Amino acid sequence: MRIKKKNVGNFETSNLENIILHIFFFLLSITFLYPVLLVIAVSFTEQSSLLQYGYRLMPKVFTLDAYRIALGTGDILNAYKVTIGSTICGTVLGLFIMLLYAYPLSRKNFKRKSYFTFFAYFTTLFSGGLVPWYILCTQYLHLHNTFAAMFVPSLISVWDIIILRTFISVNIPDALIEAAKIDGCSEFRIFWQIVVPLSKAGIATIALFRVLVFWNDYYLPMMLISDSKLYNLQYYLQVIFLNIQILAQNSSAANSTLMQKVPMETTRFAMCVLTMGPILFIYPFFQKYFIKGMVIGSVKG
């Protein structure tokens, strides 16, 4: 399959080609949007109309019932609390530790920096696997069912450290730091009063990356949490979601009590919307930071 399409600036594209491209991207955008809009639509649909019409983009019968039930249980609000809490803790703490690690790596006069770089980088190449990690977290660190379990294992991201290191070494002139040193500044002061303020853009980018990671994480709770009070949004959603199939398989009426405990279809979709809502609202504003960070990350292996 040949990849060929041309490139170059935008001044060679004829009107016709431009229109065709626009149609193509328009259709593509619809493929991306449609599932999301569908879920949103279903969350506003009357449960009984589902049976007749299935999931539709325009609800046949509009209702807020699903949201009333979803918010009424209080579970979602609790999950929000847990998610926001773990995201803030994980992002702030992780960012601080990673920045501290990245700064020495960016200093040309630090003789041993390649060892520490390799030390971090090696973990992306080889790992001990799921089971040793799990045993470590539960038997030895006793992270099982703790709030810390939601973010501590994921505090460090080696890619983010490397991006930060690159950012610092590119954006903060050595001369500046040397001048501060001559003036008798300690390394900590240099870090805190020069490097950090000047790295705001890089910090913001990595902070966004981290927020996304923690907000969307379902894996840590899946592994380490069984107490429903500690469920975060994604994991709560996952638990509810996987229960649908259990019900569908045992669709005999004997499970009517189960049906009462598990929310109706539309309620699940409402919970889904409540979970993805914040991210969808926020990400367009930070789009360009993500892109910049990703580009630095992909090129600076």
Added chain:
Amino acid sequence: MKQTSKKKKSLSECIDKFSYYIMLFPGFILIFIFGYIPIAGIILAFKNYSAPKGILGSKWCGLDNFRAFFRTPDMWAITRNTICYNLVFIFTGILFAVVLALLFNELRKGTMNKVYQTIGMMPYFLSYVIVAYLVYSFLGSTYGVMNKTVLPFLGMDPINWYAESKYWPIILFVVKNWKGIGYSSVVYLAAIAGINQEFYEAARIDGANRFQQAFYITIPCLKTIISIQLIMSMGGLFGGDFGLFYLVSMNQGPLFSTTNVLPTYIYRSMDKVGFATAAGLYASLIGFILVLISNSIVKKLEPENSLF
């Protein structure tokens, strides 16, 4: 290179000397705990672990766990699934993303362009839990769009999607690309934007048409970024997107023959500690070797494009 004298007396000067190490310390500890200690846990693959006896107290059993793993009837199916999915994902992922970036680059400047980009990136920000819901809205047996609307429209009977394993390679392929190409293509687009425009002008003066320009300028300039992506992906060849294979398929047993990959298999075998560790070691080790191999291949061909 500054030579710090070893005869410093004041405390602040001593701290300064070690300050880099102090700064590295928290990160170092965390990386050590969560990255290196589990590597030590690999000995579990060689032991017959029982929780009361702990790691040290459990008996050695040599290669028994490995033998058990390689004798598992599903093992080849799972390895095949893992490798095939990953290879297809890697190559189509890069292919589609580059094509998309090239196409997007052709658009004349306009306001819609930004909109396309924003919408294109959106799936990346959704977690696989959400994506699983989105897929469910299509494939749900009773209410899903496919069974309620599309198939009846085509005059076909409803399909129990979550019970038929044969459809899932395609489903997972579509979902994976749906989620990834918007974002990846933006990365390649940014790389394309960084290419020196003078190359193109010179080419146009020499009479190169659009395809030639793409083939001889754009693609070669993207070689570095593509080869780095490829090498890194090789390391994950025996891994896999856990969320994709576990959540989107709703963990349905009947689908395992086409949705079970090494990571999900290891997760599902976690109660057999030694066994699962052996499988995990198998995956990690091969991934590591693959990275080394692919990196040295790239090094021999085009040294600047290699990872290390």
